[in-house]
Amino acid sequence: MRTLQVDLGERSYPIYIGGGLLSEAGEYFERHQLAKKSPVLIVTDDNVGPLYLSKVETSLQDAGYHTVSKVVKAGEKSKSLEVFEEIMTVAIQSGLDRHSVVVALGGGVVGDLAGFVAASYMRGVKFVQMPTTILAHDSSVGGKVAVNHRLAKNMIGAFHQPEMVLYDVDSLQTLPIRDVRSGLSEMIKHGLIWDKEFTDWCREHTEKLLALDPETLGYGLTQGCRVKAQVVSTDELEHGLRAILNLGHTIGHALEATGGYGQFLHGEAISIGMAAAARIAVNRGRDRSLYSDTKELLEGFGLPTTLPVEMNEDDIIAAMMHDKKFKENQIIFVLPVVIGEVEIVSDVTLTDVRRVIRELKEEGQHV
C-alpha cells in the first residue's frame, strides 16, 4: 500500500493506493473520524455498482455506518444538472445532514458529479473519492468537481477537496480496454508536462501497463498522482501553474463536445489534443522530434492522434469558442517545449488551430 499526501494546508488529504482497499472502507472512515450518526451517500454508476457497491456498503455497515446509494447511468451524459438534481433529491429524502459524507465510487464521471453534489449540498459536506478507473488517478486528486452544460464541458462546478482518496487498484482489472487506454493517456500527460524520466518509464512499460500488471500499474498511478498532487499543492485554484494540467485539453474538450460526448472518451480526445499541441509547437519552431516522439508514444498505447476527416472544422472551432480557455479573444494554450516540460502561451491564433486541424485530418488519411 502506498500513501501520498496532497499538501493544501487545512485542506490536506491522503491518497491511499493499493489492493483490497474497497473492502476496508469502513476502517478508513473510522481512521478519518467520519461521523457515524449521519447517513453516508454512495454515488456510483450502473457498470461499477454491480461490481463493487456491495463491497463498500458491507465494509461501511460493518463499521457501523448507515449507507444509502444512488446508481446513475454510466457515461459522460450523467454529468448533467438533471442527474445532479436527482442525487440531491435522494440526499434530502435520505436525511443527509451537514455531517454526512458523499462517496464517489467510480470513474471521473461519478467523481466530478458526486463531488459537485458534496460541494453544494447544504452549501458543502464531506467528500470521499473511491476511484475505479485509471483516468481517475487524475480526476480524483485536486478538488475540481463539475457538471457539464450542453454548450461546454465542466462549466458548472466548484473546488471541493476530498477527505481522502481510497484507490483500490484491484478494481481496475474489470476495466474495458478502451478505458484502460483512455486512463493511461492522462498518466502519459503527467509525464509529458513534468517529468521526462517518468515519460520514458511509461514508454518502456507500455505492454505491462496495458496488461494491467498490478505492480507496474501501482507504480505508474502513484507517479501520476504525485505529479498531479505537486502541481495542485502549488496552485490550488488555478491562478497560474495548474493550467499546465490542461495540456491537450483545449482541443480535447472541443472534440468531446463536437462528438456529442459519445464519439471520444476523455483520454482519447486529449490524446489527439496532445498530438495537436506538439504539432502546433513544432509549427511554431520547436524541434520536429517533439511531435513525432509524442505521436509515437501515444500510438504505442493504442491511442488516437489524428482527426477523422468527417469532423467539421468549424464545429470544433465553435466548441472552442464556447469553452473557457479564452481570455480577451486570444487562446491560452499549453504547448510542449521538450518532452517533460511545457509552457503556457497566449498568442496561439485561430489560424494556427485551423491549420493543425487540417494537418491532423491529413495524417489520418495517410495511415
Place this chain on the structure above:
Amino acid sequence: MRTLQVDLGERSYPIYIGGGLLSEAGEYFERHQLAKKSPVLIVTDDNVGPLYLSKVETSLQDAGYHTVSKVVKAGEKSKSLEVFEEIMTVAIQSGLDRHSVVVALGGGVVGDLAGFVAASYMRGVKFVQMPTTILAHDSSVGGKVAVNHRLAKNMIGAFHQPEMVLYDVDSLQTLPIRDVRSGLSEMIKHGLIWDKEFTDWCREHTEKLLALDPETLGYGLTQGCRVKAQVVSTDELEHGLRAILNLGHTIGHALEATGGYGQFLHGEAISIGMAAAARIAVNRGRDRSLYSDTKELLEGFGLPTTLPVEMNEDDIIAAMMHDKKFKENQIIFVLPVVIGEVEIVSDVTLTDVRRVIRELKEEGQHV
C-alpha cells in the same frame, strides 16, 4: 454615504450604503479594479429591471464595461436549478470568462440565485451585490448563496463572498409595502439576537421606518448590516455562532415550504417563527414578557405573529423534517433568552413544536 467592512481576511469586502449609488456603479467597479475586457453579467428580476437596470448599465458602460443582462421572473420560484441553468446559458453564450463579474441587482432572490451562478460558473467568478430590498441588507452580506430544491429551501448552494455590496437606499422607495415590512422583519431580528438598544430604537422608529424616511432607514440598515457582518466575521462557515442568525428560521422556512413559497414572504414567515421561538422559550420557563414584547414589536410593524387555522400541523412538521436544521433526530433551535440575546439549544422536541403550532393557531382566532 456610510461604509462598513466585512472582516474575512483575504475575502474581506466593503458594504457601501447611501443614495444614488446605482448611478455610480462604474466608478465603484473601477475603484475595485474589476476587469474591463471581460463581459459583466447583470442578473435582475422583472420588477427591478424596468426600474433600475438601465441606470446600472449606463454607469458601467460609461466607465468602459461591456454588460449583458438576464431578467428573471420576480419571486421565490426563480430560485431554482432551472433558472440557474438558464443564466448559465446566457453566461456561456455571452462569452463570460474567468475574469468576468456577475452582478445581482435586486432582492434576496436575485442575490441568492446570481450568487450561486457566480460561485459555480467556471468553478467561481467575481460577484457584486446591488441589493434593492430592505430584506437584502441581510441576504447580501455574508456570502451564503443558494437555490431551492422543491423539497426544501436553500438546499443547493455555496459560500461565495462578494467583492462589494453597493446598497442604493434610494431604490427602496419603490418597494411594495408588504416587502417593506418583510425586510424590516430581518432588521428586527438583528436587534433581537444581538442588541437590545437597537431593538428599542427599531420600536421607537416604527413609523419612520415604515414610511421609508431616508435618514432613519439608512441608519437602521447600517446597524442591521453591522450585526450581520460581526456575526459572519466571527464564523464565516457556520460552525457555531453564525447559527444565531437563524432565529425564527426553523419554523419560518417550514411555513414558506408548506405555503408553496407563495403564501408568506420570507420576512413574514420568520416573523411568525420569531414569535414561535419566543413562545417556546416562555413555555420552557423564560419570562412571559419575552413573548408578549416580541409579539407587540412585530405587530407594530404590521407583521404576522399567528398561524392561519387552515394550515396543517403535520405538513409543517414534515417540512421541518426535510429541512436541514436537524442533527441526529433532535432539532437545533435558536431561542431568545431576553430581548437582545439568544441561545442555541438542541433539546427542543417535536412535542414542543406541535404545542406552539397549536398555540399560534389559537392566538390567531382570538383576534
